[in-house]
Amino acid sequence: MSRVQIRKIESYDLPQLEAAVSDFLGQANRQRIKRSKRVLLKPNLLGAFPPERAVTTHPALLEALVRHFLELGKEVWIGDSPGGTANVEQVWKVCGLSELAERYPVKLVNLSTSGFRELSWEGIPVKISEVFWQCGIVINIAKYKTHGLVGFTGALKNLYGLVPGLVKSDYHGRYPNSLDFSHLLLALYGLTRNRLSYSFIDGILGMDGIGPSGGRARDFGLLLGARCVSALDFAAARMMGFRLDDIPYLGEALQMDGVLPSRVRVPTSFRDFKLPDVDIRAVRFSNRFLRRIPRAAHHLVERYYSKRPVISDRCLKCGICVQSCPVQAISAPGKFSLPRIDPKKCIKCMCCHEMCPHGAVDIHKTWLTRIIER
Ligand code: SF4
Numbered sequence: 001m002s003r004v005q006i007r008k009i010e011s012y013d014l015p016q017l018e019a020a021v022s023d024f025l026g027q028a029n030r031q032r033i034k035r036s037k038r039v040l041l042k043p044n045l046l047g048a049f050p051p052e053r054a055v056t057t058h059p060a061l062l063e064a065l066v067r068h069f070l071e072l073g074k075e076v077w078i079g080d081s082p083g084g085t086a087n088v089e090q091v092w093k094v095c096g097l098s099e100l101a102e103r104y105p106v107k108l109v110n111l112s113t114s115g116f117r118e119l120s121w122e123g124i125p126v127k128i129s130e131v132f133w134q135c136g137i138v139i140n141i142a143k144y145k146t147h148g149l150v151g152f153t154g155a156l157k158n159l160y161g162l163v164p165g166l167v168k169s170d171y172h173g174r175y176p177n178s179l180d181f182s183h184l185l186l187a188l189y190g191l192t193r194n195r196l197s198y199s200f201i202d203g204i205l206g207m208d209g210i211g212p213s214g215g216r217a218r219d220f221g222l223l224l225g226a227r228c229v230s231a232l233d234f235a236a237a238r239m240m241g242f243r244l245d246d247i248p249y250l251g252e253a254l255q256m257d258g259v260l261p262s263r264v265r266v267p268t269s270f271r272d273f274k275l276p277d278v279d280i281r282a283v284r285f286s287n288r289f290l291r292r293i294p295r296a297a298h299h300l301v302e303r304y305y306s307k308r309p310v311i312s313d314r315c316l317k318c319g320i321c322v323q324s325c326p327v328q329a330i331s332a333p334g335k336f337s338l339p340r341i342d343p344k345k346c347i348k349c350m351c352c353h354e355m356c357p358h359g360a361v362d363i364h365k366t367w368l369t370r371i372i373e374r
C-alpha cells in the first residue's frame with residue numbers, strides 16, 4: 001500500500017505550511033534524514049516567473065521546508081536547473097528565492113553549472129547534476145500543473161531539473177515526441193528514485209490549460225506529498241481528471257515501484273475527490289489518441305492531428321525562445337520583426353511555449369485537433 005498525504009490549504013500561510021510539512025515528513029525516510037547532514041530542496045524553477053503565475057514552486061512552501069530542516073540542524077541547499085538559457089540569478093530573484101536566502105542561512109545552487117555524472121538506465125544515458133549525489137537528503141518539491149508534451153507535470157517530471165542546463169534542450173531534440181521523452185523521464189526516475197527522501201506537490205496555486213507556463217493559474221488549495229513519486233503523481237493526476245493512460249510515463253513508473261493503482265491510499269475525504277472545472281482537454285486527449293496509433297503512421301496522423309507553436313504579436317522580442325529551441329528552428333527577432341519558426345525544422349517539443357516569459361507563443365491546432373479536443 002502506498003500512502004499519499006493530501007491537505008486542503010487555501011493560502012500560502014507560513015504557520016499552516018510549517019505544520020503540514022512537519023506532519024508529511026513524518027512519513028519520510030527517517031533513518032536517512034537522521035544520518036545525513038546536507039539536504040537538497042529541489043523545487044520547480046522553470047524560469048523567471050513570479051510566484052502568482054503558478055509556474056514555479058512557491059517560496060513560502062520552500063520557507064516552511066527551510067525552517068523545518070534548519071531546526072533539525074541540517075545544512076540546506078536549494079537547487080534546480082531552469083529551462084533553456086535562463087539567467088539563474090534572475091530566476092532566483094523573480095521566484096522569491098534570493099530574498100529567502102537573505103533571511104536564512106541557506107545556499108542557492110545552480111544545477112546547470114555544478115558538474116554532472118552520466119549514468120545509464122536500460123541503455124539510455126542520462127546526465128544528472130553532481131549536486132544531487134552530494135546531498136544525503138533530497139526533497140523534491142514540484143508544482144501541480146498540466147504539460148503540453150506529457151500531459152501532466154508533477155513529482156516525476158520535476159526531476160528533469162536535475163539534468164543540467166542546455167543538456168535538457170539537447171535531450172528534447174533527441175527525444176522529441178511524448179513517448180520518446182517519457183522513456184527518458186523513466187530512465188531519469190530509475191536512476192534517482194532510491195535517493196529521494198520525500199516528494200511534495202505544491203497545488204495551493206496550480207495550473208490548468210496548456211501548461212507548464214502558458215496555462216491558467218488556479219486556486220486548487222491542495223498540498224500533496226508522498227515517499228513514492230509514482231503513487232503521488234497518480235493520485236494528483238487523477239484528482240485533475242486524468243486517466244492512467246493519459247500520461248505516457250505514469251503506468252511504467254508505477255510498475256517500476258511495484259505499486260498497483262488500486263493500492264494507492266489517499267485520505268478518506270479525498271477518495272473520490274475531483275477538482276472542479278479543470279481544463280485538461282488539450283493536453284489529455286493528444287496523448288491518449290497518439291498512443292493508439294501505430295508508430296509508423298505517426299507522421300501521417302500528425303499532418304491532421306497536431307499542434308504547432310505560433311509567435312503572437314504579444315511578443316516583446318526578448319529572444320529567449322530562440323535560445324530555448326533545441327533544433328534552432330527559430331530565427332532571432334529583428335528590430336521591426338518577430339522571431340520566425342521554420343516549420344520544416346520544428347519538432348513541436350513546445351520548449352518555446354514553455355520558456356516564453358511573456359506568454360507570447362500560442363499553440364495553433366489543426367481543424368481535426370480542435371474537433372477531437374472539443
Ligand atoms: S516569443 Fe516570447 S520568448 Fe520569443 S522573443 Fe517573443 S517574447 Fe521573447
Ligand code: SF4
Pocket residue numbers: 309324325326327328329330341345346347348349350351352353
Ligand atoms: S520552434 Fe518551438 S516547438 Fe518547434 S522545435 Fe523549436 S522550441 Fe520546439
